[in-house]
């Protein structure tokens with residue numbers, strides 16, 4: 001990489017501070033809420049943004065892909081894909097952000113209007129400024145710097161702006177991968193700046209499977225003074241809970257990209273049974289929250305639990321029904337030494353002088369959709385993680401810094 005070009009790009013980006021704040025201000029003023037949050041979707045925000053992109057001439061090609069949705073007035077949930085041609089298309093460096101936001105919640109908890117950006121103490125405040133406009137503005141201004149320098153990047157650079165991230169991604173990245181999957185190839189770099197750490201060192205590469213299981217134990221209700229006349233469902237369930245603790249011994253595998261580095265199997269919610277003390281409960285309901293390492297098979301764990309429940313049924317004469325309340329099998333992890341991880345780590349080191357760490361989390365990022373499609377994707381940004389909170393903010397220095405990280409990544413040979 002040409003160090004002189006990089007330096008010029010960094011200097012350009014330093015000069016974009018006010019423009020970044022101005023774009024954040026415009027975007028924040030157009031709330032894009034999903035219909036389940038009483039909103040009208042992303043159409044207005046996408047239209048503004050498309051206009052902004054066209055006027056800026058940063059990208060060579062801007063496409064809009066609409067997912068039909070009768071729930072919103074415009075009838076569609078728009079996704080924008082902007083592409084800057086590089087010297088080669090053998091690899092494309094994509095950054096994906098989402099246009100939608102979550103509602104501000106209790107307005108009394110905000111010290112300013114959530115849809116009017118407030119600049120104070122090196123931060124900007126407003127709903128959406130971190131989640132996910134920070135992740136939209138930063139790659140955008142990195143690309144702008146290259147364009148203004150007349151620099152053609154070694155590989156194509158793309159910006160993906162999706163709809164519907166906050167409420168399931170059906171009209172967003174799922175729609176794009178299903179209907180326009182030809183945009184992507186296995187050699188592509190994909191960065192999703194939608195989570196991160198305040199020091200910028202976390203590169204998320206993997207997630208655990210999430211498995212929530214409901215246990216309904218059926219015994220026979222009777223008076224507490226004559227327990228022999230009934231079957232105590234509560235005692236049987238309590239014994240099952242203790243037995244489920246053995247899962248930690250049966251699945252002791254470790255994976256150090258995760259914190260904690262093990263699978264977890266925790267009994268959590270307990271539904272109320274009888275309202276009075278002198279009745280033996282005939283029914284008992286509790287739940288188990290499991291976060292299972294991606295290298296383990298969820299079905300295998302499920303089978304083991306089934307066998308434990310069978311033992312309890314036999315021992316106590318109860319019937320136990322198991323019902324998955326939620327199950328999301330982890331996508332295959334992006335290898336901790338994947339080229340995208342290496343390139344991004346080098347960029348982070350250059351800009352922030354810190355050593356980034358590939359890490360796994362408890363589950364539920366949109367990068368999983370790419371990983372399931374066989375494309376390595378990472379989640380990274382330097383943010384305080386105040387998404388969905390009142391007085392959501394992002395740090396202006398981090399916007400400038402993250403834009404430089406993307407410029408470095410875009411110039412990676």
Ligand SMILES: [Zn+2]
Nearest residue numbers: 098131132194
């Ligand atoms: Zn987000």
